[in-house]
Amino acid sequence: MVSTNTKAILLLTSPLIIGRTRTPAEILSHGEYNKLAHALVENNSEPGDLLGPGADELIKGLENVIESSRLTGLLGRGFLLSQAIERWESRSIWVYSRADIEYPQRLKARLKDAAPALVFGCGDNTLLDRGGLAVVGSRNVDEKLIKYTENVGSIAAGADVTVISGGAKGIDRAAMFGALQAGGCAAGVVADSLERLALAADSREYIMDNKLVLISPYDPAAGFDVGNAMQRNKIIYALADAALVVNSDLKKGGTWAGATEQLEKLHLTPVYVRADADRGSGLEALGQKGAVPWPNPETAEEFVEVFKVPAKLSGSEMPQKQLQLTFLEQPEKVAETQQLKYKYKD
Numbered sequence: 001m002v003s004t005n006t007k008a009i010l011l012l013t014s015p016l017i018i019g020r021t022r023t024p025a026e027i028l029s030h031g032e033y034n035k036l037a038h039a040l041v042e043n044n045s046e047p048g049d050l051l052g053p054g055a056d057e058l059i060k061g062l063e064n065v066i067e068s069s070r071l072t073g074l075l076g077r078g079f080l081l082s083q084a085i086e087r088w089e090s091r092s093i094w095v096y097s098r099a100d101i102e103y104p105q106r107l108k109a110r111l112k113d114a115a116p117a118l119v120f121g122c123g124d125n126t127l128l129d130r131g132g133l134a135v136v137g138s139r140n141v142d143e144k145l146i147k148y149t150e151n152v153g154s155i156a157a158g159a160d161v162t163v164i165s166g167g168a169k170g171i172d173r174a175a176m177f178g179a180l181q182a183g184g185c186a187a188g189v190v191a192d193s194l195e196r197l198a199l200a201a202d203s204r205e206y207i208m209d210n211k212l213v214l215i216s217p218y219d220p221a222a223g224f225d226v227g228n229a230m231q232r233n234k235i236i237y238a239l240a241d242a243a244l245v246v247n248s249d250l251k252k253g254g255t256w257a258g259a260t261e262q263l264e265k266l267h268l269t270p271v272y273v274r275a276d277a278d279r280g281s282g283l284e285a286l287g288q289k290g291a292v293p294w295p296n297p298e299t300a301e302e303f304v305e306v307f308k309v310p311a312k313l314s315g316s317e318m319p320q321k322q323l324q325l326t327f328l329e330q331p332e333k334v335a336e337t338q339q340l341k342y343k344y345k346d
Contacts, residue, residue, distance in 0.1 A: 002085055003304075004048035005099035006118070011075050012036070012128070013117050016084045017221040025071050034113050035100075039065045047099060050075055088120070091195060092207075093141030093220050095120045099113040104128040104215075110238040110268050116217035122198035123206075127187050133307070134240035136233075136255050137171025137247045141260030145171065148274070149246050159186020159302030164240045166190065166232065167197060167214060171246045180206050188214045190237045192299070195220035233258025237268050242307065243273045244294050248282035256282060263289045316318030330346060 002010075010016065012028050028036065039062055040046055049058055050071070088095065095105040097118050106129050107115040121128075130314060133156050135149060153163050153175045163179040165172040167188030175187040186206070190197055194216040195287040206212035217235065218228055233254060237243055243262065248255040262271055263286065275293035287293070297303040322344050 002076060002095060003097070003100055003268070004051060005013070005046055006095060007081060008047035008050050008075070009033070009093065009097040009099070009117050010079055010084075011081055012050075012071070013220050014084075015052065015222070016077060016080050017219045018080065018083050018087060026073060028066065028074070030117065032066065033117050035061065035065055035115075048095070083156070088195075088220060089313050091198060092222075093120055093122050093195065095200060105132070106234065106237065107231065107238050111234065114234065116235070117237075119215050119217055120194055121213055121215035122194065124210040125213060125214045125215075127162060127185055127210075127214065128239055130185070131241040132156070132164045132185075134164045134236050134243035135175035136165060136236065136243065136245055136258060138249065138253065138255055139168055139170035139172075139245060139315075142171050145247060146174045149174035150181075152244065152246075153178025153180075153184070154182040155297060155303050157182035159303040159307070160184070161303065162187060164189065164236055166229075166236060171255075175246075176212070177202070180211055183211075186213075187209050187239060188212070188216055189232050189239070190216045190233045192216070192218065192222050192224040194218070194222075221332040225304070229254050230257050234261065234266060234268075237262050237266065238257060238271050242270050242272060244274070245265070245283060245291065246274050247280060247287060248273075250282040250285055257285075257287050258290070260289060263291060277298045 001256070006032060006286040013030075014031050015027060037047070040049070042314075043058070043061065045058060049055065055075075059068050059075075060070065062068070079341040085095075098108060098115060102120060102125055102128040105124070107119070133152075135152060137145070137149065149171050157161050157179040162185045163175050164187045165175045167173065167176065172188070179186045188197075194214060198207065198214055203212060204212065207214070215235075216222075217232060220343055237258065243259075245255060245259050250258060259271055259307070264270060271286065271291045273279065273286050275296065283291070295306055297306050
């Protein structure tokens with residue numbers, strides 16, 4: 001059941017893609033919606049009031065924030081909204097707004113105003129507040145890295161740690177399905193095509209078993225967009241207690257952008273990088289920015305022990321600090337020694 005507040009936010013911010021419906025140019029941007037939300041709070045109102053008695057007067061009072069004609073036009077898409085909701089419900093897709101108690105609390109607490117106004121999803125939404133290990137990397141990788149990543153997911157499952165990733169082919173899916181096939185749980189934060197992915201045969205069984213949840217801040221029928229793919233990175237990190245970057249290009253691509261944003265700006269969670277001898281220039285550079293070498297735990301017990309380290313280094317406990325890495329002189333021995341060498345830098 002979609003709440004009244006969420007219906008209003010959908011009308012204001014979502015393209016409501018049905019068939020060939022085009023995105024209306026006038027939908028509110030994330031920043032515009034935040035301004036409107038703050039204005040509503042100051043007015044002792046909430047988004048749903050824009051659809052109820054006295055809405056016309058309320059809309060006029062918000063003229064200095066968003067033009068009345070623009071708000072009226074967006075809020076007048078009720079029939080299109082009903083079609084969209086019917087389509088989503090037939091595909092078991094839910095939608096929650098920041099005004100709903102079901103909205104992932106980790107996103108609200110960690111991202112605050114940067115948290116998406118809406119989250120669409122399919123599967124058990126309670127998985128989103130369990131925390132876990134974010135595993136990220138490139139789409140096009142060799143079989144060796146796929147196997148490596150699947151093993152990380154499998155060990156995480158044995159340790160009862162949820163794997164959180166982006167759902168794309170390559171590293172993301174290897175981590176998620178490595179966990180799922182080992183009986184664990186996974187959360188996929190997708191940048192496009194949620195509707196198609198939620199119905200995919202390889203996902204459906206795990207969704208129905210409450211082992212997998214797929215979410216997106218974008219319309220379930222939205223196609224791929226580079227900007228959207230970049231923006232969803234912060235959601236992956238915000239849902240996690242720690243992150244592992246399996247591989248990354250140097251100074252380009254979504255994996256690099258997401259990791260550097262985390263290390264240099266957000267500081268939501270510690271970032272690990274694969275510590276093999278052939279880690280590459282991208283991971284080497286992330287190490288110089290503060291990433292920690294992943295100690296390659298081989299059992300669930302070792303995994304749990306490693307996972308205790310990030311718990312002491314959460315973004316909330318070190319908002320002004322950056323974890324600065326000093327790589328061992330022989331990085332290929334990190335897995336053997338199971339040692340981390342780091343220092344804090346103010």
